[in-house]
Amino acid sequence: MKKLAAATFVFATIALTATARADFSDGVIKIGVLNDASGLYADLAGKGSLAAAQMAVDEVGGKIGKTPIELVYADHQNKPDIGSGIARQWFDSDHVDAIVDVPTSSVALAVSQVVKEKNKVFLANGPGTSDLTGKACSPNTVHWAYDTFALGNVTGKAEVEAGGKTWFFLTADYAFGQALERDTTKVVVAAGGKILGGVKHPLNTSDFSSFLLQAQASGAQVVGLANAGGDTINSIKAAHEFGLTKSGQKLAGLLVFLTDIHSLGLETAQGLLLSESFYWDRDAKTRAWSKKFAEKNGGKMPTMVQAGVYASVVHYLKALKELKSDADGKAVVDEMKKLPTDDVLFGKGSIRADGRKIHSFYLYEVKKPAESKGEWDLYKLVKEVPGDQAFRPLSEGGCSMVSAAK
Amino acid sequence: MLAVPVQALFGQLLIGLINGSFYALLSLGLAIIFGLLNVINFCHGALYMLGAFVAWFLLDKAGLGYWPALLLAPIIVGAFGILIERLFLRRLVGLDPLYGLLLTFGIVLFLQGLFSNWFGSSGMPYEMPKQLQGGQALPFMFLPNYRVWVVGVSAVVCLGVWAVIERTRLGSRLRAATENAPLVGAFGIDVPRLVTITYALGVALAALAGVLAAPIYRVSPLMGADLIVVVFAVVVIGGMGSILGSIVTGFGLGVLEGLTKVFYPEASNTVIFAVMAVVLLVRPAGLFGRQA
Numbered sequence: 001m002k003k004l005a006a007a008t009f010v011f012a013t014i015a016l017t018a019t020a021r022a023d024f025s026d027g028v029i030k031i032g033v034l035n036d037a038s039g040l041y042a043d044l045a046g047k048g049s050l051a052a053a054q055m056a057v058d059e060v061g062g063k064i065g066k067t068p069i070e071l072v073y074a075d076h077q078n079k080p081d082i083g084s085g086i087a088r089q090w091f092d093s094d095h096v097d098a099i100v101d102v103p104t105s106s107v108a109l110a111v112s113q114v115v116k117e118k119n120k121v122f123l124a125n126g127p128g129t130s131d132l133t134g135k136a137c138s139p140n141t142v143h144w145a146y147d148t149f150a151l152g153n154v155t156g157k158a159e160v161e162a163g164g165k166t167w168f169f170l171t172a173d174y175a176f177g178q179a180l181e182r183d184t185t186k187v188v189v190a191a192g193g194k195i196l197g198g199v200k201h202p203l204n205t206s207d208f209s210s211f212l213l214q215a216q217a218s219g220a221q222v223v224g225l226a227n228a229g230g231d232t233i234n235s236i237k238a239a240h241e242f243g244l245t246k247s248g249q250k251l252a253g254l255l256v257f258l259t260d261i262h263s264l265g266l267e268t269a270q271g272l273l274l275s276e277s278f279y280w281d282r283d284a285k286t287r288a289w290s291k292k293f294a295e296k297n298g299g300k301m302p303t304m305v306q307a308g309v310y311a312s313v314v315h316y317l318k319a320l321k322e323l324k325s326d327a328d329g330k331a332v333v334d335e336m337k338k339l340p341t342d343d344v345l346f347g348k349g350s351i352r353a354d355g356r357k358i359h360s361f362y363l364y365e366v367k368k369p370a371e372s373k374g375e376w377d378l379y380k381l382v383k384e385v386p387g388d389q390a391f392r393p394l395s396e397g398g399c400s401m402v403s404a405a406k
Numbered sequence: 407m408l409a410v411p412v413q414a415l416f417g418q419l420l421i422g423l424i425n426g427s428f429y430a431l432l433s434l435g436l437a438i439i440f441g442l443l444n445v446i447n448f449c450h451g452a453l454y455m456l457g458a459f460v461a462w463f464l465l466d467k468a469g470l471g472y473w474p475a476l477l478l479a480p481i482i483v484g485a486f487g488i489l490i491e492r493l494f495l496r497r498l499v500g501l502d503p504l505y506g507l508l509l510t511f512g513i514v515l516f517l518q519g520l521f522s523n524w525f526g527s528s529g530m531p532y533e534m535p536k537q538l539q540g541g542q543a544l545p546f547m548f549l550p551n552y553r554v555w556v557v558g559v560s561a562v563v564c565l566g567v568w569a570v571i572e573r574t575r576l577g578s579r580l581r582a583a584t585e586n587a588p589l590v591g592a593f594g595i596d597v598p599r600l601v602t603i604t605y606a607l608g609v610a611l612a613a614l615a616g617v618l619a620a621p622i623y624r625v626s627p628l629m630g631a632d633l634i635v636v637v638f639a640v641v642v643i644g645g646m647g648s649i650l651g652s653i654v655t656g657f658g659l660g661v662l663e664g665l666t667k668v669f670y671p672e673a674s675n676t677v678i679f680a681v682m683a684v685v686l687l688v689r690p691a692g693l694f695g696r697q698a
Binding site: 039040041042043046173189199200205206207210211213216228229233234237238240241243247260261262265267268298300 | 414417418421422425426493518519522526527528529530531533541547548550552553622623624626628629632633662667668671673674675676
């Protein structure tokens with residue numbers, strides 16, 4: 001009898017460990033942070049995103065049940081081929097279960113393909129293109145922090161309402177810039193505005209004076225900057241220098257990050273309208289989290305991308321806890337969509353059928369130098385736009401998963 | 407596409423000239439260093455970046471504004487150049503120029519990595535000096551005073567350097583030392599010191615361009631990397647080591663790039679390389695280079 005009991009015990013232990021192993025593939029939950037480590041998007045994502053993901057992992061004690069959570073990090077250099085190459089290697093030989101961040105839309109679109117093919121999970125925060133939840137949507141992708149539609153929608157509408165009826169675009173010539181121009185154009189035209197023209201410039205242009213001269217010659221009331229990072233910084237600097245704003249034209253920064261404004265300085269950037277889904281100084285909770293983050297990130301406050309990385313990893317881990325498995329990427333994303341989201345940075349929200357995370361968007365104005373009380377005290381709130389009004393309606397994205405569900 | 411008004415075209419030509427002045431300043435330094443030292447100074451862009459950062463440091467840490475920086479930054483970076491030359495480049499004399507290229511490329515990676523680590527990629531703000539703010543409303547465009555200043559400074563500096571090398575005793579010694587170093591040495595001229603001076607001068611030119619660029623572009627660790635490839639193309643098109651060639655080509659390509667930005671902006675960062683390919687096919691030594 002004793003023998004039998006012992007045998008049963010041993011058997012049960014083996015069975016238990018076996019199921020525990022089967023729950024999480026390869027005995028570890030591995031999340032890969034993939035972004036630009038040294039190029040023009042390194043400040044808005046970069047190592048800061050890794051720190052944000054680490055904070056999310058630390059919050060659950062570094063493991064789910066007995067399975068440890070590991071983070072890996074790589075630089076995609078803003079090149080789609082390098083990004084998808086790293087993704088493949090991570091999935092095929094390094095046991096990575098989910099990829100998070102991936103700024104640069106062209107890289108994100110390529111990575112999204114690989115993730116779908118391997119049935120893993122993609123938590124997109126860095127990329128802007130709304131195609132990730134539109135015509136390129138995937139059952140394995142959640143698009144968290146922001147997208148080009150929401151940016152164009154919130155900033156564009158506000159500018160038109162303030163009297164900026166005629167527009168000229170400076171557009172970064174790749175997937176993100178084109179999507180941003182397209183989405184903003186729709187909003188501007190719908191609100192009664194008119195597009196007078198635009199210029200498509202190469203990514204990473206240092207001198208924008210030629211383009212600004214063309215914008216000036218167009219006579220448009222608003223010059224829409226459909227670019228990001230260093231390109232936006234250089235456009236705003238040149239616009240300031242060439243007296244664009246003094247001659248009555250207005251700049252609309254369609255995607256401007258906190259780090260960009262910090263780099264520009266308030267003297268140059270003051271008065272600029274912009275929209276973000278996260279600003280560190282919004283309430284007590286975001287302030288507390290951001291302070292902790294800044295300690296790990298060389299004193300720099302988080303951007304909305306880094307905030308999104310944290311929040312999306314928190315929610316991903318929550319879904320894993322419920323599901324007790326990370327093997328089937330699509331099932332994990334389905335679970336993430338089923339669970340309501342709730343975190344200190346974005347508050348309560350949800351993830352839609354097309355993978356779009358819904359939360360409030362905020363229209364901010366850059367402070368005047370006299371109004372700022374510190375190095376990172378840069379924005380004042382103009383208004384909050386609820387998530388269902390900020391993001392593209394589910395039916396208009398052209399996502400095949402949505403039409404299939406109907 | 408040809409509906410661009412003549413007025414706008416004038417504006418673009420002027421802007422092209424302004425950008426060309428940066429190309430000219432940087433490629434001039436490169437050409438001097440290659441022509442006289444036979445070193446392909448790949449870290450030129452990084453030293454340009456260093457010049458801008460020194461200006462920023464002087465302002466932020468020592469309270470010294472733009473005008474002192476204009477003088478101090480080239481001196482400080484020039485001294486750093488002397489260090490590079492004495493410690494590293496000197497050991498490569500007589501070897502294939504490719505070794506120099508590899509060494510200086512290593513310095514680029516080192517400097518860029520260090521500054522990215524310290525300052526991040528989006529860069530630091532640098533205010534324009536009060537005296538040069540504002541601009542002139544020309545009939546065809548608004549011309550910022552600062553840009554006029556940049557064109558003026560670089561034109562004067564380019565001409566000055568050209569005159570020093572072609573018209574002075576120091577210049578003639580330098581040129582002689584390039585032709586036949588042992589012979590010049592035999593006349594009692596300190597050739598290694600000449601080499602150090604030349605390298606420091608080339609590097610100081612890069613730093614000067616960096617200070618000039620600080621108020622209009624961002625002071626960022628990547629500012630040199632964005633520019634250096636174009637500048638190399640300028641030097642190759644002008645003829646490696648040709649001083650006049652690098653100046654003329656610098657301004658010329660700036661204008662060409664400016665025009666491309668009007669007619670077909672998508673190609674504006676490619677057009678210079680297309681020109682380079684054609685020039686290399688037709689005149690392998692460059693437009694102003696001596697045919698071997």
